Amino acid sequence: MSVFEGSWRRGTTAGGCRNYLDTFCKNPQYRITLTETDDDSADKCTLVVGLMQRNRRQQMKYGSQMLSIGFILYHLSDPSNVPKPLDRHYFEYNSSCARCPAFQNSREILCRFQLPAGTYCIIPSTYSPHEEAEFILRIFSEKSAISKEYDEDIGLCDIDKRIKKVSLGDDSFRNQTAAVFNRIVGVSGSIGWETLKEILDTCMKTEFCVVSGFSDDVCRSMLAMTDTDQSGQLDLNEFIILWADVIRWKNTFRLYDRDNSNSLDKDELRLALYSLGYKINTKLNNTLILRYARKNGTITFDDFILCAVKLKTMMELWKVRSRRGRPAEFSLDDWLNVTMYC
Numbered sequence: 001m002s003v004f005e006g007s008w009r010r011g012t013t014a015g016g017c018r019n020y021l022d023t024f025c026k027n028p029q030y031r032i033t034l035t036e037t038d039d040d041s042a043d044k045c046t047l048v049v050g051l052m053q054r055n056r057r058q059q060m061k062y063g064s065q066m067l068s069i070g071f072i073l074y075h076l077s078d079p080s081n082v083p084k085p086l087d088r089h090y091f092e093y094n095s096s097c098a099r100c101p102a103f104q105n106s107r108e109i110l111c112r113f114q115l116p117a118g119t120y121c122i123i124p125s126t127y128s129p130h131e132e133a134e135f136i137l138r139i140f141s142e143k144s145a146i147s148k149e150y151d152e153d154i155g156l157c158d159i160d161k162r163i164k165k166v167s168l169g170d171d172s173f174r175n176q177t178a179a180v181f182n183r184i185v186g187v188s189g190s191i192g193w194e195t196l197k198e199i200l201d202t203c204m205k206t207e208f209c210v211v212s213g214f215s216d217d218v219c220r221s222m223l224a225m226t227d228t229d230q231s232g233q234l235d236l237n238e239f240i241i242l243w244a245d246v247i248r249w250k251n252t253f254r255l256y257d258r259d260n261s262n263s264l265d266k267d268e269l270r271l272a273l274y275s276l277g278y279k280i281n282t283k284l285n286n287t288l289i290l291r292y293a294r295k296n297g298t299i300t301f302d303d304f305i306l307c308a309v310k311l312k313t314m315m316e317l318w319k320v321r322s323r324r325g326r327p328a329e330f331s332l333d334d335w336l337n338v339t340m341y342c
């Protein structure tokens with residue numbers, strides 16, 4: 001038996017049933033591999049799937065009702081060559097191999113299947129999208145089976161070639177950035193977060209429709225990320241490094257803001273971060289949306305910068321602390337210094 005606890009959340013994981021193709025792929029997905037057939041069958045494996053609404057009865061006294069829930073199974077004939085998680089394109093051109101008989105507004109649905117050995121993806125959902133609830137998914141098999149949440153592994157990847165890279169060794173870029181820095185700084189030789197805010201507002205405010213300017217939190221976080229000596233100021237070299245990141249973030253944001261709305265939705269954010277070299281899974285993506293998105297679930301440019309700063313800082317710390325493939329280890333002092341400063 002395998003047990004998974006999950007939830008359907010409006011705007012993130014509450015995708016509704018297969019009838020709603022545009023949002024169905026947002027539902028949680030679980031992969032199970034059946035390798036051994038049953039003792040009494042030459043080519044079939046017994047699989048029992050149970051989907052239960054969690055804590056729903058407690059909410060009924062406040063007027064909530066049981067939602068209509070169900071699940072669907074897809075056979076992954078070539079698991080290594082399908083998207084992870086399965087996307088809209090996959091569901092548009094592939095049929096399911098099994099499903100619960102009907103969506104029911106009951107506390108639990110339990111179904112038994114006889115399937116050939118292979119790899120399958122189970123997708124639990126509510127009937128309608130945007131309905132919120134917690135659930136427990138239980139999977140039973142007669143023989144040993146491998147099951148896990150079907151999603152990307154968090155890690156690093158190559159930066160997308162479509163993003164124009166700014167080379168810190170490019171003399172032209174360094175000279176242009178140094179000229180701007182020297183014109184603003186004068187004799188002080190460094191800038192604080194207030195001056196950085198003025199630079200961002202001047203260079204990016206019109207392009208990205210940041211009406212009230214970039215927030216203090218964004219500017220402080222950007223300075224903290226690049227302020228290696230924790231002086232509270234950026235010298236010329238630190239400013240050049242930061243400005244190269246700003247240009248890369250700007251190009252990435254523009255690449256995925258396809259409708260020119262000056263914002264990114266949940267799916268666009270994940271693709272944008274992947275292009276920047278960060279592989280994230282659905283759980284982390286949902287966490288970033290909850291942390292950095294506006295009320296309508298979209299990410300503005302300054303929020304995107306704040307998200308990128310935090311992610312880059314945490315990833316860099318992980319790389320420094322990881323040695324020869326071993327998990328990174330942090331002392332409380334290290335962890336608080338980084339998380340509190342950024």
